[in-house]
Amino acid sequence: MVSGEAWLIRIVDLCGSSVGEVFVVEHCCESMVRHVGWECGLHADPFACPDALISFDERFVEYGLIIHDGGTSTIGMSFCPWCGTRLPESQRDRWFDELGEPGSEDVPVE
Numbered sequence: 001m002v003s004g005e006a007w008l009i010r011i012v013d014l015c016g017s018s019v020g021e022v023f024v025v026e027h028c029c030e031s032m033v034r035h036v037g038w039e040c041g042l043h044a045d046p047f048a049c050p051d052a053l054i055s056f057d058e059r060f061v062e063y064g065l066i067i068h069d070g071g072t073s074t075i076g077m078s079f080c081p082w083c084g085t086r087l088p089e090s091q092r093d094r095w096f097d098e099l100g101e102p103g104s105e106d107v108p109v110e
C-alpha cells in the first residue's frame, strides 16, 4: 500500500558542499497524484480552473483544498479525501527552524 511520505534530500555540489535541500514526496494514491499534477489546457493557473481541487506546495509539503472564490485561498488538509491516508506533516516550521537563514533567498517571506 502506498502511503504519503516526505523525505528531505540534501543537494550537494561536486565538492560535497551542501547547496540546498528539497523535499521529495510520494503521494498517497493515484487520485492525489492526478489532482496534485492537475494540468488544464484552458487555465495555466490552477486557481483559475474550476476543475482544479488541490494545491500542493513542494517547499513546505502542504496540501490545500483550493477555494474558488477568485483569489488564491486554500484550506489545509490533514487527510486525503480519496483514500483517507494521513498526509505528510507540513514542513513549514522546518524550513524556518532548520533551513531558513536570515537573508537566504530560498526562503520565501510572507
Ligand SMILES: [Zn+2]
Residues within 6 Å of the ligand: 028, 029, 030, 031, 032, 080, 081, 082, 083, 084, 085
Ligand atoms: Zn490518497
Ligand SMILES: [Zn+2]
Residues within 6 Å of the ligand: 040, 041, 042, 043, 048, 049, 050, 051, 052
Ligand atoms: Zn481548467
